[in-house]
Amino acid sequence: MCEKTITIEIDEQGNSSIDLHGFHGKGCGDVAEALRGKDTLVVDRKKREYHVPVSESRVVHNSTKG
Amino acid sequence: MSKYEVLRTVLSEERFLVEALRELGYSPKVSHEGMSLYGYLGDERPEKAQIVIRRRQLDSASNDIGFARDANGVYHALISEYDRGIGFNDAWLGRVAQAYKERQTMAIAKSKGYRFLGRQVVETPAGKKVQLRFAVR
Numbered sequence: 001m002c003e004k005t006i007t008i009e010i011d012e013q014g015n016s017s018i019d020l021h022g023f024h025g026k027g028c029g030d031v032a033e034a035l036r037g038k039d040t041l042v043v044d045r046k047k048r049e050y051h052v053p054v055s056e057s058r059v060v061h062n063s064t065k066g
Numbered sequence: 067m068s069k070y071e072v073l074r075t076v077l078s079e080e081r082f083l084v085e086a087l088r089e090l091g092y093s094p095k096v097s098h099e100g101m102s103l104y105g106y107l108g109d110e111r112p113e114k115a116q117i118v119i120r121r122r123q124l125d126s127a128s129n130d131i132g133f134a135r136d137a138n139g140v141y142h143a144l145i146s147e148y149d150r151g152i153g154f155n156d157a158w159l160g161r162v163a164q165a166y167k168e169r170q171t172m173a174i175a176k177s178k179g180y181r182f183l184g185r186q187v188v189e190t191p192a193g194k195k196v197q198l199r200f201a202v203r
Contacts, residue, residue, distance in 0.1 A: 004202040006180065008171055012193035014076075014163025016171070023202075031202065034178055037079075037170045 006031060067105060068129055068148035070113050073159060075133075077141045077166055082173070083117060083133060086165035092119045094133075103130040103144060113144050125152055168196050175200050 004022035018032050077083050080096065087094045095101060100114035106127050115132025124131065131154060132144040145154050175182065180200035188195045 005183065006175075006200045006202060008198045008200075009188070010164050010167045010171070010196045010198070011160075011190075012157070012164050012195070013160040014167045016167055035171060035174055037167065037174065 006035070008035065067109070068146040070103070070111065070129070070144050070146050071150065072134075073143040073145060073156070075141050075143055075159060075163065077133075077163060078135075078139045079166075079170065080117065080135075082166045082169045083141060083162070085169045086162050087117070087119060089165045089169070090162065092123050094119050100134065101132075103132045105129045105146075106148075115144055117141070124149065124154070128152070128154075164196060168198065171198055179203070 004020070007019040007021075008016055009019070010016045018035060020028050020031060023031060084094055084096060095118045097116060097118075100116050101118050103111045103113045103115060103118065104121060105111055106121055106129050111129070113132060113134070115130075115134040117133040119131040121128045121130050128149050129146040131146075131149060133141040134144055135141055143159055172182075175198075180202055183199040183201055185199075186197040188197050
């Protein structure tokens with residue numbers, strides 16, 4: 001089973017973007033929400049996994065972006 | 067006398083702002099009631115702030131830099147015209163925000179039990195980006 005990983009990039013303006021690997025469906029949104037500070041700007045890009053039901057999650061390649 | 071200007075930020079957590087300023091090499095003073103800012107001649111200015119970097123930590127002709135909390139709990143930076151001109155400008159505030167966000171992210175990740183995998187600084191055409199990686203069970 002693949003490990004779930006989170007990569008957060010913070011630019012020189014303090015804006016951050018979150019990249020999730022191994023998460024599926026609502027799990028992506030939950031993690032992004034947890035890491036979103038109440039006071040900072042976050043670029044939240046949903047990957048294809050977000051839209052894939054959990055039952056199909058194993059066929060999704062972890063590096064898929066979207 | 068160099069006039070102070072108010073620069074808006076989105077930062078609201080004292081702890082992370084103080085840690086970010088320390089990370090950048092300053093020793094900020096904190097007062098919840100607010101402290102007066104002083105000009106480069108030692109003159110007390112009418113502006114007050116809860117977090118202050120005293121001028122001696124800046125340039126020889128600098129004025130204090132302050133971070134004052136507004137009614138919504140958001141900090142505004144008070145920086146003199148002179149100091150903005152010597153580099154304590156929007157770009158400097160951006161680096162403060164970057165260090166702040168890093169501290170905040172590390173604290174949130176720790177509270178969630180995420181395992182820290184590493185930190186990397188990535189050079190991009192838009193400047194340096196701090197990349198933090200975590201594993202989740």
